[in-house]
Amino acid sequence: MVAPASSDPISTTFAALADPTRRAILARLTSGEASVTELAEPFEMSLPAVSKHLKVLERAGLIARSREAQWRPCRLEAGPLKDADDWLERYRRFWEESFDRLDEYLGEIQEREKKFGRKPPQEKEDQNGRDR
């Protein structure tokens, strides 16, 4: 299905990627240009059905179709895909790095508890202050 037009380019990219046929088409295009007929081959799908998917991908800017050759080969446009990927990657990395620091911090607290006993003074204070 065609996703509702979105003002937000990353959402448009994700919506276009939400379909397994379209992802397979993109995966195929990573190995080079292909015609509609070539792209339709692996699917039990009519050419018009494949063309519909290509339109969604084209609208999302994920592929481009040559106007020159009569067979109008499709090729991958990496830009939007990269933007979407960059964004998710940034978000994921933000939490991964925070978790690394949390991991270190938890190690430190436990080390301290081992050295100074289960409840050193600052730990008691900490517990009293916490919201239960």
Add this chain to the structure above:
Amino acid sequence: MAETGNAPTSSTQRELVIERIFDAPRELVWRAWTDPERVMRWWGPKGFTAPACQVDLRVGGTYLWCMRSPEGQHLWSTGVYREIVEPERIVCTNSFADADGNPVPASYYGITEDLPLETLSTLTFEDHEGKTKLTLRTEGLPDGEMRKGADAGWNEAFDKLAESLAKA
């Protein structure tokens, strides 16, 4: 040391999921998330510090966390607690905020125009062979469209695709 890496999400999940196993009892991990003094010890990516943190840990209560980038920029985040089950589960909204705690779009910090104002996070803390498995699920990234995508199982394919693009 943490044992597992993470995966952005598996094909059956509807959200972005980040998991980690911490070698610490669950209560300790819970407190690291809910006690402001403790949050300030670890929150933020590498090179960042967390100079301020307020937590009103009750349903309907808000939090306001601040992190400082290595360049000295302060970024504030806020949200409302929707569910609190000590020491198992926290559900809260998230958005960027100004220093007064008013929600602002990500573009306020020049991050991107494309992010939704608010996302929803579910944090679960599970006992895991004497350690604690922490799972952070985030919904609403970005604009709900990604969840549709995740539902259709695009993640794996997407990762591979992105990889092959990086090589190209």
